Amino acid sequence: MTDHAQEQEMEIEALEAILMDDFKEIDPSESGVSTTNRCFQITLSPQEDDLDASNYTPVQLALIFSHTEKYPDEPPLLNVKSIRGIKTDDLNMLQEKLEGEAYESLGMSMIYTLATSAKEWLHEKYGQNVLDEVVEEPASTKDDIIIPHGEPVTTETFLAWRERFEAELALERAKLMPESALTAPKDKRLTGRQWFESGRAAAKGPTTVPEDSEEEEEIDFDDDFEDDDDEMLEHYLAQKSEKSAEESKN
Missing domain, CATH: 3.10.110.10 (Ubiquitin Conjugating Enzyme)
Structure with a gap:
């Protein structure tokens, strides 16, 4: 029971x-x-x-x-x-x-x-x-830029930085140019890049081309001078060092 x-x-x-x-x-x-x-x-x-x-x-x-x-x-x-x-x-x-x-x-x-x-x-x-009805945390918008440290990068701050950088770069190039390039008439004055390229070409010497070659050798300046800002400074310092050595001999 x-x-x-x-x-x-x-x-x-x-x-x-x-x-x-x-x-x-x-x-x-x-x-x-x-x-x-x-x-x-x-x-x-x-x-x-x-x-x-x-x-x-x-x-x-x-x-x-x-x-x-x-x-x-x-x-x-x-x-x-x-x-x-x-x-x-x-x-x-x-x-x-x-x-x-x-x-x-x-x-x-x-x-x-x-x-x-x-x-x-x-x-x-x-x-x-x-x-x-569960409240979810808002997702980050697509335009948000997350940077671990420092201030957020915006279009305005980047443009201001780039303008300042280009101005400083132009000033450094002007310091590297010889006085003759700066005092020459405006229409004959060399740009920093032209002055540097001419100096590099003179240092390398003339380029020889075989007589039986039908095409002239092309130089890709975009590749050769990809880092022209740093190389301009090294070239100038080397010339300055050679000039100082010659003066000390005389």
Whole structure:
């Protein structure tokens, strides 16, 4: 013979251990079921298990039950209430669903199974709305420039830097030019690049071309003078050093 009272007590102890704060005993007058027996409430929300329901619960359901005298050989008394955000029509639908599942589970402890079914229904019905309301951090815009250190680079600061750099470069080139290049008439005055290239060509000597060659050798100045700013300075210092050596001999 089945000891219904003992089986019911064991089920309550198991539910307390599994559900903890989501499980509590309530006054029968607050249960919404017609009984004077002990009544219990399970609080359910549509969140997944990895979400913190205590911090974000826009929708919550109360599953209320009370054991009958011959439970689990007969269904428990059930009631569902909206704690927050659940429509009355949906509650009626869920109530009918759970009562049908209770009859299918006769002969075994079923409260946890019914609670799991209610939670799944709640997630299907309201879970997507909950996820849509989660506030996400704004993503960085495409125009943002992230620099680990220093000030952010903007178009204005880059143009200002480039203008200052070109001015300093022009000044250095002017210092490297011989005085004759600077005092010559404007239309005959050499640019820094022309002066440097002529000096390099003289240092290398004339380029010989075989008599039977039909094409003259082409010099790619873009490659030869890719680093002309640094080489101009080295060339000038070398000439200055040779001039100083000659003066010391005389």
